[in-house]
Amino acid sequence: MEITANNPQRKSWLHVEQGCDFPIQNIPFGVFITKDDIITIGTRIGEYAIDLGAFHQLGYFNGIPLTDDIFMQDSLNDFIADGRKTWRLVRNRIADVFDIENKTLQNNTKHKEVIIFDVNEVEMLLPIQVGDFTDFFSSKEHATNVAKIFKLQEEPLNNNWSHMPLGFHSRASSVVVSGTPIRRPLGQTQQLGQDKPVFGPAKCIDMELETAFVTTDVNQFGKPIHINEAKENIFGMVLLNDWSARDIQKQESKPLGPFLSKSFATTISAWIVTMDALEPFKCEGPEQENVVKYLKHKKNKNSYDIKLKTFVETPNGDINALSESNFKNLYWTMTQQLTHHTINGCNVRAGDLIGSGTISGSTKNSYGSMLELTWNEEEPITLKDGSTRTYFKNGDHVIIRGYCENSQGRIGFGKCTGKILPAVKYNLPE
Template sequence: MSLLANDPKRKTWLDIPDNSDFPIQNIPFGVFLTRDDIITIGTRIGDYAIDLGALHQLGYFEGIPLTDDIFLQDSLNDFIADGRKTWRSVRNRIAEIFDKNNSKLKDNKDHRQTVLFKLDEIEMQMPVQVGDYTDFYSSKEHATNVGKMFRDPDNALLPNWLHIPVGYHGRSSSIIPSGIPVHRPQGQKMPKGADAPIFGPSRLVDFELEMAFVTTAANPLGQPIPIDEAENNIFGMVIFNDWSARDIQKWEYVPLGPFLAKSFASSISPWIVTLDALEPFRTESPKPIKPLLPYLNSKDHKKSFDINLEVGITPKNSTETVVSRTNFKYMYWNMSQQLAHHTVNGCPVNSGDMMASGTISGPTPDSYGSMLELSWRGEKPLKLKDGAERKFIEDHDTVKMRGYCQNHEVRIGFGEVSTKLLPVFKDK
């Protein structure tokens, strides 16, 4: 199945803003509530959301084997489980439908009014029902920074780090789409020099800039996925803000890992950009420093992607300051390695599972992916445009993360994940 939809020369009859993250070459997938309060699966071109459920009912996917209700669902899980051939057929067909030279939908006003929505008419939902969520820890720069701050500066990377794409299980129930605010969490913290922990609001709420990938149903219990087959099981990617409460984390995480410091919320960008759409932006991961065990060594070395990322903080009634600019390509471990490792013990992966990269920190201090690193655990507060300072995130701050790929022909973006931090929840 060819990647017809990627043709950089294709133009659409829709009106697309310059520099849009969502040209006709993107065609991401998401779930939204329409102006009529119907939940449907859709795609986005420019600033239009397109109701794929309606398009399907109107016969535009004729010839592609799809069940009648495949898009009339509140999650993409079943569509994703249909497999890569189906995703590609649908994406190619959407490209044809909106191609400048195709007048079928363009000239049918009734159909157009049924399937096209302005963004302010819809409400984006979680694109998948996440079965299991895993968070990796795959940036060498991030792991090194954390090791320097909290462990031994001379041996910042732990002994297993260069051999294993270290990861851990996270909480899927608190993954939310962009736009939903998050309350500052409370929990146990151990003050310096105290005898006993205290309970109260986290004072060190942080973001973590990550990307996550979404899988299809991949393997039965007991059967690993070989690294060179891993990408067949990856549907696409989103931007992932792994909210973290550093004071809670510090007290709770030994020996079984982060728990409540993370599980209060993780926010994602709502449109899943397919791995197919990212194809032009393949790049190599950094060269391995230690020899890789064979199950982590892929034949093809271009298993990473060149994705520009940035984080902005907007205080209440103020303007945004971009506090980090980095790139997904800095990640030491790539998605194929992560998925091969995750399943090498026979762990089954299902449609809609989500695996996040871990904080994406680049080589320079302005490319770090968390306030912990950017402010060096609060020792170097960041100056915001409005004159305020930030060591961590304050109540009513909005954190926005954006990501896009760009070459001389096309820009493929993720849009944004935007989340406001609210004060501690008070029971009425």
């Protein structure tokens, strides 16, 4: 089935500013709550949030096999479980109805009133109920930087890194939607010259610039998905900030890996941009060598050209650019990550979230974490207001942006943001 929604010539009767992340060619999916306290699944064009629950109820999806309440839900999980054919039909239909040539909804003021909202007047919610959240570690530059900084071994990369996409299970409950404030976590850290660990607020709050993909029901328990079939199971992508407390991480990670240093919060952007919308921005990823056979895919534009930028907004309102990276820097592809994830029979379900790992590039201004940007606090960053940062301070508003752009247009993710709040007060037991 053709992805007619992607037609670059198409214009919408809804106004879209030049350079907006959400032209009619995007049609992402999210969940929001209206001023009237109605929770619905929706999409976005320009600065308009579109209530797909109402849109469906009023018959605009007629002819597409959908259950009546598929969009009147607080998560996209069931819609995602419907599979690629349905996603494509739905996206094509939305594009058609909002096409400037189509007068049906355009001329129906009553319908428009219950379907279309100012995006600033709705509150975005977490778009999926995250079943499991896995985070990979697939940027060679990031893995190399981390190994160098912590002098983890003689060789810059562990022997295993080049043979498989390394990953770990992370915490699903604390995945939050963009805009949710982030409490500085309490925890145990080691202080210089102290024998015993110290308990208190973490000092080294870092971001991790990532993307993530969301899957449909991929495979049954015990049955791996084949690399030739994995890609079809990916619904879409979001931006992801895998907040990390580096001082807690250092203390707790041996031998089981990061735990509380990551699980205090993970932020994702509110709109899931479909793989269909990203199709025009496919590109080759880095050259891969000696790939173990089950992870070999045809050389067929397995990566995506997605520009990624990080900023910190200080309490005075200054926005300071921190770094610029690109998804195409990632060594292991999403298809390989998903294939590897199921190769042992582990079942991946609709609504699962799979992170890329920090996406760093090869130049210093392309690093995706403060750990790398300040080289473990050795080179603090000076901000516009004259203050310096090694890690983030309370009140810092950390912003990730991501978008694809070519001569025919732009498809973006909007923002993935979180402001750091002071640690809670904790009364120690007597």
